[in-house]
Amino acid sequence: MKRNREQQGSRRDFLRSAFAVGVSSAVISVEQIRAASSKMRSTDNAKTFAFFRPEEAAFVSAAVDRFIPPDEEWPGAVDAGVVEYIDQQMAGKWGSAGYMYWHGPFKEGTPSQGYQLPLTPAELFRRAIAAINQHFTTQATPFHQLSTDKQDEYLETLLANKTTLNGVPSKVFADFLLQHTIEGFFADPIYGGNRNMVGWKMLGFPGPYADYYELIDQYGIKVDRDPVSIGSSPRHHAM
Amino acid sequence: MAEKLKPVDVVVVGVGFMGAIMAKELAAAGLTVVGLERGKKRWTVPEFQSPDIHDELKYSIRKGMMQDVTREAMTFRNNSSQEALPIRQWQAFLPGSDLGGSGVHWNGQTFRFTEADFVWHTRMQERYGKTFVDRNLIIQDWGITYDELEPYFDKFEYLLGTGGKAGNLNGKIQPGGNPFESWRSREYPNPPMKEQYGGVLFRKAASEMGYHPFVQPSSNMTRPYTNPEGLQLNACNYCGFCERYACEHFAKATPQTVILPVLLKNPNFELRTEAQVLRVNLDGHKKRATGVTYADATGREFEQPADLVIITTYALNNARMMLLSGIGKPYDPQTGEGVIGRNYAYQTTGDVYVFYDESVNINPFMAAGASGTLIDDFNDDNFDHGPHGFIGGSYIMSALTNGRPIEFHPTPPGTRDWGKEWKAAIRRHYNHTAHMLIHGSSMPTRTNYLDLDPTYKDAWGLPLLRVTFEFPDNDVKMTQFCVDRAVEVGKRMGAKTVAGYPRKPPFTTQKYQTTHNTGGVIMGSDPNTSALNRYLQSWQAHNVFVVGASAYPQNPGYNPTDTLGALAYWSVDAIKKQYLKKPGALVSA
Numbered sequence: 001m002k003r004n005r006e007q008q009g010s011r012r013d014f015l016r017s018a019f020a021v022g023v024s025s026a027v028i029s030v031e032q033i034r035a036a037s038s039k040m041r042s043t044d045n046a047k048t049f050a051f052f053r054p055e056e057a058a059f060v061s062a063a064v065d066r067f068i069p070p071d072e073e074w075p076g077a078v079d080a081g082v083v084e085y086i087d088q089q090m091a092g093k094w095g096s097a098g099y100m101y102w103h104g105p106f107k108e109g110t111p112s113q114g115y116q117l118p119l120t121p122a123e124l125f126r127r128a129i130a131a132i133n134q135h136f137t138t139q140a141t142p143f144h145q146l147s148t149d150k151q152d153e154y155l156e157t158l159l160a161n162k163t164t165l166n167g168v169p170s171k172v173f174a175d176f177l178l179q180h181t182i183e184g185f186f187a188d189p190i191y192g193g194n195r196n197m198v199g200w201k202m203l204g205f206p207g208p209y210a211d212y213y214e215l216i217d218q219y220g221i222k223v224d225r226d227p228v229s230i231g232s233s234p235r236h237h238a239m
Numbered sequence: 240m241a242e243k244l245k246p247v248d249v250v251v252v253g254v255g256f257m258g259a260i261m262a263k264e265l266a267a268a269g270l271t272v273v274g275l276e277r278g279k280k281r282w283t284v285p286e287f288q289s290p291d292i293h294d295e296l297k298y299s300i301r302k303g304m305m306q307d308v309t310r311e312a313m314t315f316r317n318n319s320s321q322e323a324l325p326i327r328q329w330q331a332f333l334p335g336s337d338l339g340g341s342g343v344h345w346n347g348q349t350f351r352f353t354e355a356d357f358v359w360h361t362r363m364q365e366r367y368g369k370t371f372v373d374r375n376l377i378i379q380d381w382g383i384t385y386d387e388l389e390p391y392f393d394k395f396e397y398l399l400g401t402g403g404k405a406g407n408l409n410g411k412i413q414p415g416g417n418p419f420e421s422w423r424s425r426e427y428p429n430p431p432m433k434e435q436y437g438g439v440l441f442r443k444a445a446s447e448m449g450y451h452p453f454v455q456p457s458s459n460m461t462r463p464y465t466n467p468e469g470l471q472l473n474a475c476n477y478c479g480f481c482e483r484y485a486c487e488h489f490a491k492a493t494p495q496t497v498i499l500p501v502l503l504k505n506p507n508f509e510l511r512t513e514a515q516v517l518r519v520n521l522d523g524h525k526k527r528a529t530g531v532t533y534a535d536a537t538g539r540e541f542e543q544p545a546d547l548v549i550i551t552t553y554a555l556n557n558a559r560m561m562l563l564s565g566i567g568k569p570y571d572p573q574t575g576e577g578v579i580g581r582n583y584a585y586q587t588t589g590d591v592y593v594f595y596d597e598s599v600n601i602n603p604f605m606a607a608g609a610s611g612t613l614i615d616d617f618n619d620d621n622f623d624h625g626p627h628g629f630i631g632g633s634y635i636m637s638a639l640t641n642g643r644p645i646e647f648h649p650t651p652p653g654t655r656d657w658g659k660e661w662k663a664a665i666r667r668h669y670n671h672t673a674h675m676l677i678h679g680s681s682m683p684t685r686t687n688y689l690d691l692d693p694t695y696k697d698a699w700g701l702p703l704l705r706v707t708f709e710f711p712d713n714d715v716k717m718t719q720f721c722v723d724r725a726v727e728v729g730k731r732m733g734a735k736t737v738a739g740y741p742r743k744p745p746f747t748t749q750k751y752q753t754t755h756n757t758g759g760v761i762m763g764s765d766p767n768t769s770a771l772n773r774y775l776q777s778w779q780a781h782n783v784f785v786v787g788a789s790a791y792p793q794n795p796g797y798n799p800t801d802t803l804g805a806l807a808y809w810s811v812d813a814i815k816k817q818y819l820k821k822p823g824a825l826v827s828a
Contacts, residue, residue: 067657074662099301100327101312103695109324112317112747116324152658178657186644187296203669205604205644208293210478212605219436220600233290 049084050091051122056129057083060177062144066151067181074202075195077181085184085193086125086177095122117172128173131165188230200227209233241532241540247271247509250531250545252516252560253552255340256800257786257807259494259502260398261549263468264811266507268819273543274502275514275533278337283495287485295643299483304344306334306553310698313555314705317745318686319572323705325695331747332585332754333483334553338512339494341553341754342800346482346608346640347458347491349401350797351392351805354385354421355620359793362620363630372630373713376682377582379792382764382773385421388805391812393424395804399492400464400472402429403456417453419615429461433477436601437593437673438612441637444731450614455636456801457609458492468501479641481608491608514541517699519548519564521780528566528783534699546822547782547814551807554789558583558689558759559704566780567760567770570688572707578770578778580689582758583706584794587714587742589633589677589722593729594651594736600670604642611638611676614728617721618796619680629713631680633721633796635728639674649674652738673732675725677741679718680796681757684711689759710744718742755799760789764826772826774813775806781824784810 049057061083070076077083089095097120106118119127136142143151157163159178161171184193186200188208194200200207207227215221248270251262258274266272281287297303306329314323335341355362360378363371372378405426406416431454434442438454445452459475466472475490489496502508513536520529520542530544550560561567561579570581595601613636615621624630641647648665649672655661692705722741729737742752763769766778775790777783786807788799817825 068662069659071659071662074666094301099309101308101325102327103325105694107322107324110317110321110745112745112749113315113324113326114330114747114749115327155657181657182648183296183300183645186648187300188294190294191296199644202666203644203648205642205669208290208295208480210293210476210480210604212477212479212602213474215602216435216477216605216610217433219439221602222600223602228290230290230294 049087051087051095052083052090055133056126057087058142058144059129059132060086062151063155063177064181064184066148066155067178068185069148075198077185079195080185080198081189081193081195082181082184085187085191086180088192089180090122090125095125096120115172117168119168121176124168124173124176128165128168128170131168190229190231197227197229207233241542243542244544246530246544246546247273248545249273249547249549250275250543251549251551252519252531253277253340253550253556254338254494254510255335255551255553256342256494257803258340258549258551259498260804260807261551261784261786261811262508263498263502263505264808264815265547266502266505268815270507270547272508273545274508274510275516275531275543276338276510276512277515278512280338280510280512281343281485281495283485283487283489287487289487292484292487293478293480295645299643299646302329302333304335304337304483304485305329306336312695312697312703314692314695314703315748316705316707317709319707323692323707325703326748330749331752332756333751334555334754338510339499342494343485344483345493345800348609348798349396349399349403349456349458349801351420351423352385352795352797352802353419353619356795357381357383357385357388366620367625367630373711375684375686375711376630376713377685378630378682379582379761379763379768381792382762382769383809388802388809389422389424391805391808392801394808395801397428398466398468398497398804399458400429400460400466400497401427401456401458401492401801402431402461403427404431404454406453415453417615418451419619419621427456429464432457432459432461432475432607432610434612435606435610435637435639437637437639438610440673440732441675441728442612444728445614447731448728450616450728452612452614455609455611455613455638457607459607459609460490460492466497468498470497470500472496475607477605477607477610479604479606479643481606482640515699516552516560517563517701519550519560519566519783521565525565526780528780547784550783550785551787554756554759554787555689555704555706557785557787557789559691561760561770561785562691562704563701566777566783569690572686572688575685576767578761578766578768580759581768582683582761582792583687583689583708584681584683584757584791585708585746586753586755586794587633587679587681587710587718588752589679589718589725589739589741591675591677591722591725591729591737591739592649592651593673593675593732593734594649594668594738595671595673595734597667597671601639601673602642602670603639603647603672606640606642608640611636613637617724627716627720629716629720631682631714631717631796633677633679633718635721635725636676636678637673638676642669644669651736673734675729677718677721677725678753678796678798679714679721681794682711682713683758683793687711708746710742710746715742715744755788755794757788757791757794757799760785760787761792762790763792766828772824774825775810776818776825778824778828782822784814786810
């Protein structure tokens, strides 16, 4: 009995979270959610996330791969682990506004005053992505199944602040997502992104372990050693 | 009710660079000194060690070394008609915290202000006439001269182990140095830094144009050095993790490397960390401080009585501490009266990017915090401002302090900010772009000021500091002029594309510029227009000294730390030689 209840509970949680995405929508169906998440799974091996729900991960994966798309030589954001990076950030202290002054009153400010919404980064992501996914339930195709041109077009409208997402100015969310994409592509791999240091290899950044005393005045020299990350670096101490 | 502690001679509020200097000198003079630091202890070993210290996300993006904004933020607005709102995450400027303060994460850029800077108001009137300066600017003289301060500059630079080449030795111009600098009594303690490739390319172009390039004076060590306190430093290895980071190599002059170990050995000194000072207490007449009240990490309050209170909490926090304690009349922008919060200034910076073809490897990651090559031809009063209609100026410096990729991935103008084209562009330009910093002065106005916020509070229930600031027209003209000059140099550097970005209003809290906030508790010779006399002593309470860039009546185009260190030594010398013999006002009002 106990076991059954747990199973029921987890199913209820899943349904509740699935419907929460629709918020006020009556049109969204469980089938659509399942279709979205199975599509996501097919590209991502049934990955489980700490923060993202399957339908959120489907959108984020598609969007960040447009911000930094794969090309012939270098992987895109998804293969570099950017979705895992953002997931970990949202699940942790950053996502819960643990690095921000978080006292009210929260009021609308000028761009010079910076972020003033009463939403933690995690709440901002959840709320905005819910609105995006809801928007696409009224379309024939969900965002992650659109052509890349159509995806780019939609991201442009978000970045140009042409809409609001459950009350969130779309530019606030889109800039946030782009900034996190760049962080995930270039931060040290200990944070889950920049897998195999691809971001650094692509640019030619040799990583955080560095001693250039002998090289700095060999002007124009080409450095092509593999980078070293915090995780792969030997621990050395000055004393 | 605060627990009352045993009285001491001196309490120092904030144990950063200036707090450490003041405490060290006074403890060595035989006084009992307590240093109250709001943050934690931290040392080169183990806290600053590699590889963990080289974490761009933790330190550059999440601001791991900075004032804990979750507890103590500031509010901001561009003008008095707006409602100030909290800066919820540091971006434009980065006040430090914990033992050593901002002196741990600074870059080591070590410039002296000039003879003209200390008599700026007089100098502008003499050279350009009484009507030349924009009437909205409230520039002032400092009440001190360069000649008086020179020995203290020298003392601070030898403490730091600054590397450079003198440009003016006792009035005689020296080849290889900055010919515009004011006289210095002897050479720098160490030779100049190695130059970066971008600096070499800049030097050539600037020389061809008749300018006077030189290597930036740096407090990143250029060779092993033992300072006058007997502390040993190592040579910098140009790792590219200097500003916003702590140095793991004992190669950057910081409180930890140049003074704190000596201070802590003195039994007259006691360090208390995680001690958040809430206010300076005054006697019934408000003419004398009786000590300070602070809260420890568990929230217990203590009253620390002291005969002398030294406030060294960073420029902006110094102004707030004076306002919270009721020392000095708060400035009122309507009437122009009051002294605390006035003459708040910043730094007006611009950028120029020089985009080379792929045969030129700039290697931006091979860098120190202060390994630039610059010209001073368009800074300060080093050129005739008559035809230009503004005062002040900027140095133009080819410098890349790092190649850390979350923040450094330049693209030419017109490149989209994301997608396939952006990805190709950042890859194409990352290692083939030189950068110039246009680092300019900031003039005070009647309408830029600091006061206490009426709404927002810190974690101890005290009002946050409210910053009201916009770039004055004078400075907007100045920075455009200097960026134009830098673009001309860039075009001679042999690159395909040169892009200039002068700073334009509105000032935004959202883009990093510098942490060179100045003013708010300024020094001067008139108690109606300054909070401190020439010895950094409060006009109102003679046993309160306030050491910080808060003392600057306006901010010249040079980095502020060297002048601040000189002022600290000047002030503590006056305390030792004059004040202790006869406590009271060192200058009669």
